[in-house]
Every structure is written in structure tokens, then in C-alpha cells.
Amino acid sequence: MTIIMNWTMKITTSPGNSIISGIGFGSFDRGNRVYNKKVMELFTNPKNVGEMENPDGVGRVGNPKCGDMMELYIRVKDGIITEIKFKTFGCAAAIATSSMVTEMAKGKNLEEAGCITKQQVADELEGLPPLKMHCSNLAADALKLAIEDYRSKQAGEPQADTSEEV
């Protein structure tokens, strides 16, 4: 076996190799080893969590990378997202990005909201660990699907299947 140490090389464990032990520092005042302060804040106190009665649009996504998922509900008035809620099963990054995307989309018109990218969400959070970048897919995609769902309902089409894998 030859091991060439190369600092740019990404070293990861093989699938499910070992159990992962505690990763924080016991206090969220300053973030921790994995997440910055902003992500931790939003993870601990996420905004807009919950379900919505009779939403105008729903987006559901599953994240095949790690098996997590999200549901996002919107209420739309005059082309503007007036109310938005989510439920997420996932890591701290997934929950924080969910919260962030709902904050970013609220009050925006559908056009603008539909253009929110996962990169923008991550930037708003002042960065995510590289391995957690995919988590922001969940949120950005759920929002797009919810908007699509709303549009297809508006167009009077038969209701589209709102669940999709990223």
C-alpha cells in the first residue's frame, strides 16, 4: 500500500465506518467546529417552522445524498409570497438553510423567489462546510417546487406531483 500524503486530497472515511462523536463545544454563542455562529443560531431557533392549512403551493424534496428531506408551503397573494413555512428532517445545515430560504423568499414576488439559488442561501448563512453544501439544495429546490406547484394549480392543470428527488 502506498499512501501519498497530499494536503489537497479529500480524506474521508469509507461508508459508515465509524460512529461520530460529539462535534460541538457546549455553547452556541460562537458557533462550533463544524458550523459558524449564524448557522447554529438558525438551527437552534429556526424561523417559519411548521405546517400550513390549505397552502397555495407545496414543495417536497428528498435528498438522496444523505436520506434527508423537506416540505415547504407557501401562501401567495397578488404574485407575492405572503406566508411561508417548512418542515425539515436533516442535519443542522439543512434546518438552518430551510429557515434562511423561507426568510429570503418571504415578501418576494414569485419571479424573484424562484431565482434564489443554493449558493445565495449559503452566502446568506456566511458559509457552510464543503460537505454540507448539498444540504442547501433541499431548501432551494423545495421552494422552486412549491412555486411550480402553485403555478400549475393556478393554471388549472391537474395537480402536479409535488415530490421529487433532487
Added chain:
Amino acid sequence: MEKRVYLDHGATTMVDPLVVEEMLPFFTQRYGNPSSLHEFGTEAKNALDKARERVMRLINAGLEKELVFTSGGTEADNIAIQGAAFGNMSKGKHIITSVIEHPAVKNTCKHLEKNGFEVTWLPVDQHGLIDMYELAEAIREDTTLISLMFANNEIGTVQDIFAIGALARERGVLFHTDAVQAVGKVEIDVNKLNIDLLSLSAHKMHGPKGIGALYVRKDTKLKPIIFGGGHEWGLRSSTENVPGIVGLGKAADLCRMEMPEETPRLVGLRDRLIRGVLGSGMDEVYLNGHPEKRLPNNAHFRFSYIEGEGLLLLLDAKGIAASTGSACSSTSLEPSAVLTAIGLRHDLAHGSLRCTLGRFTTQDEIDHVIKELPPIVQKLRDMSPVGKGREWFGADDDENDHDHHHELDDEDNNLARE
């Protein structure tokens, strides 16, 4: 700061102050090299002998010098498995192990597989036990080694080592066991259990990190994998880590003396934790691993509908340190192989929580955890789109895309183990 509760003794333990005390003189006063003939060297050599004897007593090894000091459990596993595999090639090139082994064993076996050896990977049942009939059937003419862990590091299941040892002996196959999690917590008698090779590590039993040992039954054929000055009967060349060895010796001695009281105490606390969590009124909380055949200090739970990383972080915020096998918190985004092996689907493996107790764990701490846990689980469940009657969607099972999984060759992954 709020009080901190450490329930991650499966990862590592606090060094007992008595151990530290005994180690200290070997840094600044008795710092000789055991190979030197002068008095400094002799002091170190005597300390080495004493530590060896102490460790051997803990596992009831005979009076022969059947113990090799190593840098830890991983090195002990490597010397045992590679050593036995290469040392007995004239008999055959077949090895038997299981799918729930620690990476130190698993990746060593994979390495051998790539180098012309054949490996049988035994599956386990839902409790994490191997099937003795399957083991018996797997043994062939050319089988040289069975390597099965004493107790699993994640779910805490203790294998039927007596039956495995008896079978191995009867069929003339060497038996190695990675007993890193078990030594010092359960009674081990390498002779009664017919163990030929046993790996142990100091830092899992309130000793220092960076030191471990391999028990090698007399007349076991091993080929060295490290070459140098011929220390430790040529099996582990390198000047001995005397302070570490002294620490291991003391840690072993403390375990041996305290075990008659400490093990029942741990079992009591563990069961208090299990009862407290399962009986807390939360729905869909389960115990992973075997209900009885488990380590005295291991409680491994599974909470449906939530994800372990969040659980870990929220517990951490309350000063409680535990661990999880969740995919999200692993660097590979794969759930723990052990949890998959006991048949948990991807989503079920997510909400796992391992609490491992130690010598300094108190009842107060356990009660604190029992009190803090349910609201945290509830908080995460309130955020979750799945729940009772609300089905899982999106990524099911395990066979979804694996494209993110293009890392290094498996054998190089030992670089990054826990």
C-alpha cells in the same frame, strides 16, 4: 459554565488521576530506555515487566510473556490479523470476520483481500450477533484465522466469545478478538475463552491514549509487519513508550480491582438510563443492540423521525456529550455500517444516539440526561416532515445514488478513522 455530562466513553475516557500519578515519574526521573543495561534502563525495564504482568492478570493470561505493547487497538489489530495471515500462508489464505467489525479490523481484512487473501464476511442478526452455524460452515481447510470483535463499539452487543473460541480451537483455526471496548468492563479469561490473539487499548479504560497491547498466545505463528530493533519479540520494533505502558498497567490494575463493584454499578446506571429514556413517554424510541448481551456501559437508542446530528448538537448545547451513527454527521454521508448491518433502513439509522458510561459517571448525570432528552427529541420532531402516519418520501432504502462516494481507495481510509 453549566455542568457537563460526558457520555462518550466509547470514544475515549478520562485518564484516571491515579494513572497519571503513576506515569509522571517516567517522564522526568525514570526516563531510561528499557534496552539499556544501566540503572536508568533497568528501572524502565522493571516498569515494563510490571505493567505487562498487570495487563496479563486483567485478562487472566498465564505467566508466560504473552503480551506485546502496541501504540493502540488499531496497531494491535493490524499486527494480529496481518501477522497471522502472512504467518500461516502455508496452511491457507482464508480469513473469517464479520460485517460489523471496527474499521481497524475491517480495513485490514480488506487490505488482505486485495493482496490475494480470501475473506468471509459473516452477517449479523438484528441484535448484532453472528450465527454460530454460519461460522461453523464458513470454516474451511485453508482457513487460518477468525477475527471477531468481543463487543461492538456502536451498539454494544457482546458476541458469544466462549462458543466462538471453542469452535475455533476444535477446528484448529486461530481466533483473534478485538476486545477494545470490552476489556476492563467484562470479565475476560483468554484461556477459558480459547482466545489466541486479543487487542486492547488503554484510553478506553481510563488510561492514556497512544498505548495498547496485543495478547499473543504462546506458539502462535505471527509474521511481523514492523521491522526494526526487534523489540517486543520482534513483533513491535520501536523503543517502548514507557510512561504509556506504565499508564496502561495501572489502568488495567484499577479495572481488575474495581470490576466486581464497578461493572454492576455501570449496569445499574445503564439500565436506569435505558428505562428512563424508553419510559419517558416519547413514542417510537427503541434500544439498538441486544437487550441483555450488551456492554455494561452502552445504551444505544434510536428515535424515529429525527436526525442524529441535530440531536447531538442540541444535547451538546445542554452540556451533554454523546455520539451518533447518523449519515449527516459522518464525513461520507453514509449511515453507520453497523446500523445498516442490523437491518436498519437509512431513515431509521438516522436518529441513533449512543450513550457510553464510565467510571466517573454518576446517577445524577444519568437523571439529568433522562430529563433533558425528551424535549430535545420533541423539538426536532416538531420540525420534521415525517412522523406517525406521515410517510417517508424521497430517498428510501440505501441504494440511491452513490456518486458522492468517489473518495480514496478503501484501504487508505484508515487514515481518517475515529
